[in-house]
Amino acid sequence: MSADTNGGDGHDRRTFFTRMTTGFMFGSLALGYGTVAAMAGRFLYPARKRRASWQFVARVEELSAGQSITYRAPSGEKIAVACRAKSGGIDDYIALSSTCPHLGCQVHWQGHEKRFFCPCHNGIFDSDGIAKAGPPAEAKQNLSAYPLRVDSGSLMIEVPVEFLSVKKA
Numbered sequence: 001m002s003a004d005t006n007g008g009d010g011h012d013r014r015t016f017f018t019r020m021t022t023g024f025m026f027g028s029l030a031l032g033y034g035t036v037a038a039m040a041g042r043f044l045y046p047a048r049k050r051r052a053s054w055q056f057v058a059r060v061e062e063l064s065a066g067q068s069i070t071y072r073a074p075s076g077e078k079i080a081v082a083c084r085a086k087s088g089g090i091d092d093y094i095a096l097s098s099t100c101p102h103l104g105c106q107v108h109w110q111g112h113e114k115r116f117f118c119p120c121h122n123g124i125f126d127s128d129g130i131a132k133a134g135p136p137a138e139a140k141q142n143l144s145a146y147p148l149r150v151d152s153g154s155l156m157i158e159v160p161v162e163f164l165s166v167k168k169a
Helices: 010-044
Strands: 052-059 068-072 078-083 093-097 108-110 115-118 123-126 131-133 148-151 154-160
Touching: 052 068, 052 148, 078 108, 078 154, 093 148
Parallel strands: none
Antiparallel strands: 052 154, 068 078, 078 093, 108 115, 115 123, 123 131, 148 154
């Protein structure tokens, strides 16, 4: 008969640590494969397009050529709406994200230059939101555009809308 120097619980301790290590190993594998499955699911079933709605921006007669206003969408995005000319058509207006795609700084419309300017790194975008200078141009990062329309003298913009749902009891 062999003598146990650990007071008789050496086998139990070894079994416990073996099971714990095995459990951690299988848990880590399950977590890793679960993460890969979640990423594959997002790739195979991409997010659906966000709901959009036409929203009032301003009366057409309130905006003069070279002027811009900042519009905040219901989802929180800041949008620069600029009046580039006053020829009477929808092409006189442009609505672009006012967030620079380079580092997220706020771009500003410079009506006298007919361009959008990012003060963080001297990023310059033309009147259509195409990057022309600075880091955004080097990375080919343009400003996101939003559709506009004129409806009975009102300038309307199509923007994503996200409503908070309140659960009723």
